[in-house]
Amino acid sequence: MKKSHIFGIIVIAIAIVVIMSTAGDASAYVTFKDAKEMADNGNANKIHVVGKLPKNANGEVVGIEPSPDMLSFKFEMVDENNEKQTVFHANPMPTDFLRSEQVVVVGNYQNGNFIAEKILLKCPSKYQEEDVKV
């Protein structure tokens, strides 16, 4: 066997390892129901859940509870299947949180509670205004 063949085989082997690890570590967009099932099956992978914050009749966001030391908070979130779930986050509430249009939480169920490691917000009018200020 020529050296270049051995070299080629090694490169392909590394590429396959990279592909496998990508497939293995890639997260997924799921609903709370799927996330719970995953956790029940012992799958501790972190996943993305897309949803909204529930609002009362006056349009105010409800269900937010900061910790007494304000360093963490929990909130309620409704996923795309309209399932409501309390989510915990070990960081203070992001400033634009209440104004967000859509929330993506990245995390998983731990002991039956959803722990968000990251919160991604989609805020209206962040980069594009729809009307003119007069």
Place this chain on the structure above:
Amino acid sequence: MIHYFAGNLGHFFVILAFVSAILATYAFSKNINDAQDQWARFAKGAFYVHAIAIFGIVITLFVMISNHMFEYHYVYNYTSKILPVYYQISSFWNGQEGSFLLWMFWNAILGLILIRTNKQWRAPMMAVFTFTQVFLVSMIMGVVVFNIKIGSSPFILLRDVINDEIFKLQPDFIPEDGRGLNPLLQNYWMVIHPPTLFLGFAATVIPFAFAIAGLITGKYREWIRPALPWAQFGAAVLGVGILMGAYWAYETLNFGGYWNWDPVENAIYVPWLVLVAAVHTMLAFKKSPSALKASIILVMATYVLIVYSTFLTRSGVLGNASVHSFTDLGLSGQLLIYLFVFIILSVWVSARVWKKLPTNKEETSAYSREFWIFIGATVLCLMAFQVILPTSIPVWNELVEAFGGNSNMAPPADQVGFYTPFQLYFSIALALLSGTGQFFWWNKMDKKKLKQAISGPLMISLIISALVFVLAKVQDIWFLLLLTASIYSIVANLKIFFDVAKSNIKLSGGAIAHIGVAMMLIGILFSSGYSKILSKNNTGLLWSKEFPDEINQNNLLLFLNEPRQMGDYSLHYKGMRKLTNDFGYIDINDIEGVISPIEVTIARNTISSTGEELQRGDTVRLINDENSYFEVEYKRQDESSFTLYPRIQINASMGNVYSPDINRTLTADLYTHVRTFPDPKQETTWSDIEEITVQPGDEFFINDYVARFIDMQPVTDLDGITLGQGDVAVKAIIEIDGEHKTYTAEPIYIIKDKMAGRIPDYVNDLASRITVQNILPEQNSFVFGLSTTQKDWIIIEAVEKPWINILWLGTLLLTIGFGVAISRRYTEFKKMRDKGME
């Protein structure tokens, strides 16, 4: 009045640029085989017109911005009246159109240089070069052909983009002011980082154009020489651009570091890696023809990846996956065409001549320099592959869905944890190769010589690593390997540097650049691998039983003027500040009136952070009225201290943006950013009023602070209230001793038209409010109402990043190394050209 002329002129230049680019492409390609002067002259002329048109677009847009023509969408959307000139320039890259324009601008300049510096290569190379420009200009065309919108123009009127009622009533309505520049871009790095990056983008097309030109004209080998200095230039500029971006992110964004593996960062990191690999195979080609095919593939891949990264970041396909988001201008189709045209062009041109390309019949020896360079280039490509694969997940999803499937893949949840290990393994290989490969580069090697050459550096680096291992306690096995490999690379390259520099300093570029890379690896290893969150909360106090135990809280709550211990430091939050032009920071509570957004008057005699004494009524200029700073003092046990001013920018349209402040020392950076603070929009909730009856001279307590009622004084001047006959106004003068200074409160009591009115006074630092509730003349006493609220607070995260300066120093060396190498290779090319060979 709407300035129609500016917009029309801009449009005209855009169309002119487009048409002249097509003409130049056609004429240059005609000129390849037909060496008549006519075509050459026509092509050059067309390109000059094109360049003038591009400069025309840039100047027109700039004039529109600097004259605040807010009737234009671009001007309205990204600029405002108060922007200084350098930020008016920055607004070019706030929008997609402007950043495409920047790219084209560099292309025009590079094109002019290339036309001047090339002779035989000019026609075929410029044909490819101008062809790319056709696609870029089409992105800002803004014309509709057969109901298909081509490009998005920066010269559209606001009323044509935004559907607002006002335009129906008043078609000529012009807003008073624009929405302003994205606060994140208001940073000096953002003035120079995008131009640098786009110069790198623009430069990558040059080796690509030479490669295509070489393959078309049958000069399969010769294209390497003129292309090489430009490939090195592109790699250097792109590399510097990327690191400037990293530095900007470190200083401005609040994710706590300089690199986050964000898709936008990845999208540009990948072509850079491939370009660096290409530079290496091009160097190897000088001695071995087998590197030719690799060079062709890598040079073409670089440009295709540049276009792909443009597609990723600008088509909106990344969606939620990235923090940098350009607005989707509906250019995805056009960008896809751009991408596919250049993929097909590359594949087609190469496939046609692939069989004819010279190759090496013999197997490359393991003791040849080519062998080592090949492995190095392969490692670089694998690094690129490992990053681009997951970064493209949104694209895979789209692809699957385009074929009717259903895919819900998301990027890895922990990006840093996902990318770092692989990049770390590959970096170890790179460091080893860059150390060893250099010996092969400069000497003919065999087994014995190799042993001789590397045993010295190996021993030295093992000793140094052992020392670092003991002193810095590097115990992770992979970190240790990377550290040893990097030190080895530095030592080996230093040896080479001294050997080579003795004979000719011009040849030392490679050695310098490799030392730079190895230093960067060490800098990254320590600053990221050993970055320490100082504000970690390990009290173990859990507020919710539902929380799992292992969750760490990385933040610290600081109440105003209540110092807290954090590791070796005592932290003291002193309050909110504004930054002035001339006097440093001033207390926000000492500001009274606002003359214009950036001119304010001082409320009471005070001292600014630079020690300037300011008098009541003085006017000071603020640098930016949207910015506020949190003064946090860090005191060490030995009483030495420093103060950091992390920032918040409150922007009406873009929300709150936090930026860190960094205390830099030689060995480590201390990085602090504010996570959150009391929402200024939220109304303060005050406690119920507690009434006390006092006489002048009495002392009492408010919010646990000692207060003294000094005197009652009549008031004659009242803001906004005219006192008539029989009306009375008095103010109480109360001094309160705070932790660090004495505050004065002056609540006012008025009797106007026989009605009592009360104007309370606030001492924000002490979270107190005082009102004069009532006056009891017969007892010569007064009733004060006291209420309190929550003290001002901030939540911070503080991170220590050791040895980050090695990273920046390494970057500098890398750039210098590239500079030396570029000058050497360009001289070689010039010599050949002037001999009439090229």
